[in-house]
Amino acid sequence: MVRLITHNLLACHAKGCTSNNFPLQFQDVSIELRDADFNADFLRGFLPRLEWPALVGAARQLGDTSLPAEQPDMIDDEFLQKLHHVLLEIHVEEGAMVCPNCKHVYPISNGIPNMLLAEHEIG
Amino acid sequence: MSRPELVAPPEIYYGDVEAKKYTNNSRIQQIQADMTYRALELLNLPPDEPAFLLDIGCGSGLSGEILDEEGHLWAGLDIAPSMLEVALEREVEGDLFLQDIGQGIGFRPGSFDGAISIRRFDNTLRRSISVLQWLLNAETSHPTSSPPHRLTRFFTTLHAALKNPSRAVLQFYPTSDDQIQLITSIAQKAGFGGGIVVDYPNSKKARKVFLCLFVGGGGGAQQVPKGLEGEEEDEGRVQFEKRRERLKAKSGGKRKNIKDKDWILKKKELYRQRGKESVPNDSKYTGRKRKPVF
Ligand SMILES: C[S@@+](CC[C@H](N)C(=O)[O-])C[C@H]1O[C@@H](n2cnc3c(N)ncnc32)[C@H](O)[C@@H]1O
Numbered sequence: 001m002v003r004l005i006t007h008n009l010l011a012c013h014a015k016g017c018t019s020n021n022f023p024l025q026f027q028d029v030s031i032e033l034r035d036a037d038f039n040a041d042f043l044r045g046f047l048p049r050l051e052w053p054a055l056v057g058a059a060r061q062l063g064d065t066s067l068p069a070e071q072p073d074m075i076d077d078e079f080l081q082k083l084h085h086v087l088l089e090i091h092v093e094e095g096a097m098v099c100p101n102c103k104h105v106y107p108i109s110n111g112i113p114n115m116l117l118a119e120h121e122i123g
Numbered sequence: 124m125s126r127p128e129l130v131a132p133p134e135i136y137y138g139d140v141e142a143k144k145y146t147n148n149s150r151i152q153q154i155q156a157d158m159t160y161r162a163l164e165l166l167n168l169p170p171d172e173p174a175f176l177l178d179i180g181c182g183s184g185l186s187g188e189i190l191d192e193e194g195h196l197w198a199g200l201d202i203a204p205s206m207l208e209v210a211l212e213r214e215v216e217g218d219l220f221l222q223d224i225g226q227g228i229g230f231r232p233g234s235f236d237g238a239i240s241i242r243r244f245d246n247t248l249r250r251s252i253s254v255l256q257w258l259l260n261a262e263t264s265h266p267t268s269s270p271p272h273r274l275t276r277f278f279t280t281l282h283a284a285l286k287n288p289s290r291a292v293l294q295f296y297p298t299s300d301d302q303i304q305l306i307t308s309i310a311q312k313a314g315f316g317g318g319i320v321v322d323y324p325n326s327k328k329a330r331k332v333f334l335c336l337f338v339g340g341g342g343g344a345q346q347v348p349k350g351l352e353g354e355e356e357d358e359g360r361v362q363f364e365k366r367r368e369r370l371k372a373k374s375g376g377k378r379k380n381i382k383d384k385d386w387i388l389k390k391k392e393l394y395r396q397r398g399k400e401s402v403p404n405d406s407k408y409t410g411r412k413r414k415p416v417f
Pocket residue numbers: 133134137155179180181182183184185186187200201202203206222223224225240241242243244252253254257258
């Protein structure tokens with residue numbers, strides 16, 4: 001149940017890994033699509049929190065190319081529908097997320113990422 | 124009285140049997156639900172806006188179901204795979220993570236509008252266990268460090284992950300003033316304001332303690348919220364100040380719908396058919412209208 005809404009907020013938290021530790025790269029993933037309730041107000045409120053290029057990149061890794069490379073100035077309903085789908089309806093079920101900096105692998109199984117660190121990685 | 128957090132790490136204690144224990148106990152589920160409503164109230168979120176929240180020690184998702192019901196989106200963290208499995212079975216809507224919060228959490232600055240942590244009432248022990256308890260007392264089966272170090276790591280990374288201003292409301296069950304002292308001093312060093320809220324301080328049964336932490340001003344008034352006073356009819360049940368207020372104030376008719384009432388009623392019916400016992404009763408609040416953000 002990792003969706004891009006949380007993936008976009010998630011950085012590596014291993015010891016000393018404080019720069020270039022976002023976004024985690026998807027590896028060998030399988031995804032499932034599930035309908036979610038559309039909520040325009042929530043999406044508008046959430047937009048400023050998103051790292052746009054990271055979101056577009058992650059969506060492409062998952063095979064979705066519906067988002068424009070640049071965040072549009074005009075937030076219309078059509079755009080919000082696409083954003084809704086990308087953020088909330090694509091579920092990564094299996095695979096892994098890899099830190100671009102320290103290369104720590106966070107495995108995903110049954111939709112749940114394992115964020116546990118090894119002893120030498122704990123800050 | 125046995126204190127499991129002194130004996131075994133949480134991911135062992137919350138094995139399959141313990142994790143599944145309350146999936147069919149409607150009374151416990153009602154208690155968990157009420158605790159969650161009270162924590163939401165203490166979060167003091169902007170009224171009628173859906174928020175993005177963090178559920179710390181989300182366990183089997185009883186608290187998360189209430190967040191779903193209230194129209195919030197959330198991510199949940201728990202160290203016990205068996206508990207998360209039950210949450211999956213219950214089909215909660217939040218994104219779940221297997222995580223030891225004592226190792227710190229890795230969310231970008233300002234990710235969440237608020238955080239909650241709800242303790243779990245244990246029917247057999249007749250007492251509750253909270254995530255903070257686990258952090259204070261037990262090692263885990265994973266490599267780890269001392270409790271103060273784990274608390275520091277947790278509070279520091281939690282503070283960073285929260286929006287400014289916002290709040291974190293963590294229910295706990297301190298066994299001594301020293302514990303309260305240790306926890307609040309570490310939270311303060313991590314940058315939090317706020318303090319302790321005690322509901323029904325004079326009732327042995329109904330007494331509840333919340334660590335109510337503020338980032339920035341905490342949103343709204345700077346003071347730590349008042350605990351609830353007076354008599355309580357049933358153990359574990361709390362009254363809700365705001366709900367009572369809302370009962371008095373008629374809600375305006377011009378607001379826009381997010382999840383409409385029919386949808387929620389349909390979903391609740393579905394849950395009931397699946398044998399879920401914690402489905403909240405239908406009320407005038409079901410699918411109540413929320414204000415648009417802009
Ligand atoms: C009090 S229960 C939570 C109950 C849940 N909020 C509910 O309403 O169903 C405590 C949870 O915290 C989890 N926990 C304990 N120590 C933890 C840690 N270090 N990191 C993450 N979760 C932890 C336990 O596995 C357990 O599921």
